[in-house]
Amino acid sequence: MTITKFLLQWYSQNKRSLPWRETRDPYKIWLSEVILQQTRVAQGTDYYHRFLVAFPDVRSLAEADEQDVLKLWQGLGYYSRARNMHHTAQEVVEKHNGIFPDSSAGLKKLKGIGDYTAAAIASICFNEPTAVLDGNVARVISRLYAIIEPVDTNTGRKIITDLANSLLDTNHPGTFNQAVMELGALVCTPKSPSCDTCPLLFACEAMKTNRIESFPVKTPKKTPTLRHLNYLVISFMKNNKEFILMRKRTGNDIWKNMYDFPCIETESASDTADVLESCVKSGLLDGFPFIVKHVSDEYIHQLSHRRLLARFIRIEVQGMPMLYDDITFVKKAQIAELPLPRLIDRYFATLI
Ligand code: SF4
Numbered sequence: 001m002t003i004t005k006f007l008l009q010w011y012s013q014n015k016r017s018l019p020w021r022e023t024r025d026p027y028k029i030w031l032s033e034v035i036l037q038q039t040r041v042a043q044g045t046d047y048y049h050r051f052l053v054a055f056p057d058v059r060s061l062a063e064a065d066e067q068d069v070l071k072l073w074q075g076l077g078y079y080s081r082a083r084n085m086h087h088t089a090q091e092v093v094e095k096h097n098g099i100f101p102d103s104s105a106g107l108k109k110l111k112g113i114g115d116y117t118a119a120a121i122a123s124i125c126f127n128e129p130t131a132v133l134d135g136n137v138a139r140v141i142s143r144l145y146a147i148i149e150p151v152d153t154n155t156g157r158k159i160i161t162d163l164a165n166s167l168l169d170t171n172h173p174g175t176f177n178q179a180v181m182e183l184g185a186l187v188c189t190p191k192s193p194s195c196d197t198c199p200l201l202f203a204c205e206a207m208k209t210n211r212i213e214s215f216p217v218k219t220p221k222k223t224p225t226l227r228h229l230n231y232l233v234i235s236f237m238k239n240n241k242e243f244i245l246m247r248k249r250t251g252n253d254i255w256k257n258m259y260d261f262p263c264i265e266t267e268s269a270s271d272t273a274d275v276l277e278s279c280v281k282s283g284l285l286d287g288f289p290f291i292v293k294h295v296s297d298e299y300i301h302q303l304s305h306r307r308l309l310a311r312f313i314r315i316e317v318q319g320m321p322m323l324y325d326d327i328t329f330v331k332k333a334q335i336a337e338l339p340l341p342r343l344i345d346r347y348f349a350t351l352i
Pocket of ligand 1: 201
């Protein structure tokens with residue numbers, strides 16, 4: 001197991017000092033893993049600390065209001081992670097008396113905990129000999145063994161996982177898993193890996209055959225779906241205070257339970273006049289004098305499989321507009337306290 005030995009040696013000398021490496025508390029490991037799934041370490045560390053201050057243990061998270069959890073998560077994106085985490089905390093408290101299951105199989109039964117997170121928690125906290133598979137591990141192993149099967153297919157995932165398990169140090173599985181991920185994060189990076197300093201250089205097939213750029217093999221990406229969002233930022237005055245209509249998002253679309261503005265979605269970029277006509281037809285502005293104060297430039301917001309093209313039409317209404325479905329009105333000064341998707345937060349920051 002020379003590869004394992006060299007890897008662990010490198011890790012002990014080069015690992016970054018990160019707060020979640022100081023603990024084996026499954027709640028804290030779980031929190032860090034969920035935060036870091038789609039987030040860089042520098043940004044994630046800040047959120048990790050903030051979450052632990054607000055919710056120091058699984059019970060406090062379970063008892064929290066979902067809106068407070070989403071608010072604290074704001075800026076991290078992929079909000080289903082926060083909702084699942086809140087739900088999982090409640091499940092751990094209600095079904096497991098506040099104690100996390102101590103095996104990957106038990107952890108995977110909890111909502112929002114998949115193969116990767118379950119293996120990470122079980123190996124780090126409970127010494128379960130299970131290899132993790134994330135993007136870093138896939139890249140390192142696929143280069144090390146020059147795997148031609150795409151890493152994002154079931155077959156590719158199985159090949160990589162089997163190889164990672166064959167290298168695993170069964171006495172220190174958590175340390176081994178963190179070592180492979182750390183190598184992927186610091187040395188075997190997606191672009192321009194630092195092969196000169198790599199402890200596995202001697203064994204790397206991609207390096208030997210000069211094909212590093214060819215790995216990891218991935219299936220070609222689909223072009224992202226475009227969505228055209230015409231946001232209506234409708235304000236009115238009441239008792240000398242400015243109010244703005246906000247929409248609480250429900251259903252299974254993006255940003256569930258967060259707030260944006262009433263929106264007319266169109267298949268392509270539309271004229272402001274057409275959008276306003278639809279808005280009047282929908283009843284939102286019907287019967288009220290209004291003026292359009294400003295139409296923003298297009299905001300581009302990239303999600304994993306979708307690209308949002310958004311415009312914000314600022315409208316002042318005289319009188320109180322109709323409220324329906326999930327539309328409510330909020331004092332302008334209090335909007336920042338709501339959980340807002342990043343796109344809305346970006347626009348709101350420009351609103352004087
Ligand atoms: S030698 Fe280079 S490509 Fe191979 S594992 Fe090390 S960093 Fe990655």
